Amino acid sequence: MSAETEHKHAGPGRYVAVWIALLLFTALTVALGRSHLAGSWGLPVALAIAVVKSTLVVLFFMHLWDHGGANRLVLATALVFVALLIGLVLLDSATRFPLADPPTEATMRLMPPGPGAPPGVEPAAARP
Amino acid sequence: MSPSPASIPPAPADAGAPLYLERNYLNARRGLWSWLTTLDHKRIGVMYLVLTSAALFLGGIFAMLLRIELLTPGPTIMSALAYNRTFTLHGVVMIFLFMIPAIPGIFGNFFLPLMIGARDVAFPRLNLLSVYLYLTGAAIALYGMIHGGADTGWTFYTPYSTTTVTMVWPILLGAFVLGMGSIVTGLNFIVTVHTLRAPGIGFMRMPLFVWALYATSIIQVLATPVLGITLLLVAVENVFGFGIFDPARGGDPVLFQHMFWFYSHPAVYIMILPAMGAITEVLSAFARKNTFGYRAVAFSSLGIAFVGFFTWGHHLFTSGQSTVDAGIFGVLSMFVGIFTAIKIFNWTATLYRGSIAIRTPFIYVIAFLFFLLFGGMTGIALATVALDVHWQDTYFVVAHFHFIMVGGTVAGFLAALTYWWPKMFGKSYSERWGIVGATLIFLGFNFTFIPQFLLGNEGMPRRYYSYPVRFWPLNVASTAGASVLALGFLVVLATLLLSLKYGKPAGPNPWGSRGYEWKTLSPPPEGNFLTQPTYPRMPHDYDDLNPGRGGH
Ligand SMILES: [Cu+2]
Secondary structure (H helix, E strand, C coil): CHHHHHCCCCCHHHHHHHHHHHHHHHHHHHHHHHHCCCHHHHHHHHHHHHHHHHHHHHHHHCCCCCCCCHHHHHHHHHHHHHHHHHHHHHHHHHHHHHHHCCCHHHHHHHCCCCCCCCCCCCCHHHCC | CCCCCCCCCCCCCCCCCCCCCCCCCCCCCCCHHHHHCCCCHHHHHHHHHHHHHHHHHHHHHHHHHHHHHCCCCCCCCCCHHHHHHHHHHHHHHHHHHHHHHHHHHHHHHHHHHHHCCCCCCCCHHHHHHHHHHHHHHHHHHHHHHHCCCCCCCCCCCCCHHHHCCCCCHHHHHHHHHHHHHHHHHHHHHHHHHHHCCCCCCCHHHCCHHHHHHHHHHHHHHHHHHHHHHHHHHHHHHHHHCCCCCCHHHCCCHHHHHHHHHHHHHHHHHHHHHHHHHHHHHHHHHHHCCCCCCHHHHHHHHHHHHHHHHHCHHHHCCCCCCCHHHHHHHHHHHHHHHHHHHHHHHHHHHHHCCCCCCCCHHHHHHHHHHHHHHHHHHHHHHHCCHHHHHHHCCEHHHHHHHHHHHHHHHHHHHHHHHHHHHHHHHCECCCHHHHHHHHHHHHHHHHHHHHHHHHHHHCCCECCCCCCCHHHHHHHHHHHHHHHHHHHHHHHHHHHHHHHHHHCCECCCCCCCCCCHHHCCCCCCCCCCCCCCCCCCCCCCCCHHHCCCCCCC
16 A cells, blocks of 8 residues: 555645644634634634644645545545534534423323323223 | 364465464563563563453452442441442442443454554554553552542542542542553554554454454543543642532532443443444354354444443433433433444344354354343443432442443453464364353353343342341342352453463464454464455355355
8 A cells, every 4th residue: 555655645834834834724713713804604614724724734735635535435434423423413512402391281191191180181991 | 173164175375374373472582571561462462461450350350349249138248348349449440440441452452553553553553551550550540549449439429538548649649641542552552543554454344352342442542541630630629629519618529420321331342242243253253154244333432432432321310311402312322322232233144044153252242142131231221311210329239330341341351362272373272172162151141140130120229238028039130140150250351361372373363254354374473464465355255155055
């Protein structure tokens, strides 16, 4: 695997350029955080910058720009699982309270008949 | 050892082979230093055997302490806090120090290269590093155990783990380091399978144990980092005060459970998939038949590995997770049953009309099938949200996961150990005592955990050191069963250790197996093969013994 892929790595110039870009993005994140310019968009903007930075790292420092095939498949698989984790956790918090805590009448209708049952519900013992 | 009923004539390579190779991997180099710095995958496997067996012994002692405490309804031998610490240590030791590393570490390291005709794994130095990561993680966790232990349960749920007064930190850090060792092993196996297969062993000719290890390795590499991230986030929250899991600071404690189980549910398959692979090998060898449905068994391993990532929420049904998520996770969890059923049906079909030899490893196979079916079906029941609400945190759950993890993983481990022992050490153990040990373990296991199903169904909660008097008889039965189980383990240990000194030479292939790993001498030489074997047949090919009914 190594012999045919290693010679493709670019010289130090590219890595220095990527490193400077990463530093600039970090400075941008800090500046935006300090100035509150982005307002309520602060979090999405910070996340977007982080995604760009990690893309740069993955493509150049981790050589995915030069390597294809199986390595890209591995990254894609990992991203699917990251999306899975974040997706189902967000779905949980997005749907949690309204459904886990239904209105009182709905709860009462689900209660078994017996002492404390709302009026109109027959006690269980009355059934044949 | 007498030849089995359907005796197989030795392969041409075996004819004239020595019964015991005098200069082998065990004695080619001598001294402690040669072991501590070895790059030989076989020696690393033996080191894992010693280390994980010690962990099994330690975890077993904790288990017996728990069962003795539960012998009477009130306090018996320990305080409530001591009980909490003991069950935490039992879980941590058994899961992180035994079940996750054992089968890949021992049999994966020893047999993966032998099964694909390689001289070693792809990265021998990384392999040695994984042993030292294991030792470091174990040492850190042991330090925490000696200095007070933790009382959070092995799941380290927040806010228990962030508010407890016990020494949970070294144990968290130990789990983190052990996870790195697990990732290194997985990475090594994936690259080995891709790059070091001998000519003649294509992907569709790999032994099924290799397929199972391959699927396991993918889980290890993809899931274990999430455990590391989760443990790091707990540390970040505590050190820097960010609100991640603490609601007072804007965090969410259920998020910890999501992230923890995103690793820990697939971790169940890190434990059980290698056991399934070993069972496939043993079952085929002792039924003298081709594995029914090679492709189905191979791909169902990958299927379990994949689907195992979609089910973690079934641990959160009563933790405040939304009903929408709970419903989705309940349905997705049942998909695991499909792939497991594919395996069970294929194993049963392999046994059908085979020439079955009832030897020690085969008894563990039968035990495994029983435990897996029982544990699996109760798992399907638990994945049903409404039923789980009744059973959550009762002994029903405890019995269920012990059936899967002890019944499945330990039976697979013992089947593999008794099957491959003659190859690893070149000696035969006493068949009579091997069968006695296996029978004691099977009976003891059932007497331990079937009462716990009944206790859980009656509502006895887990993780309490005392209980109402009406639960007394079944708890006595469970403790009695655990004693038989412990005796069985001691019999197995003594049988195997005595064979090293008194056992007869086993010969290159005492079971007449067609597995590729038997194509070398016993014990194997340092470089695995004196002459490179050839692979004209499939790895589980007994067609010539079954004229007219093999070759599915
Ligand atoms: Cu699970």
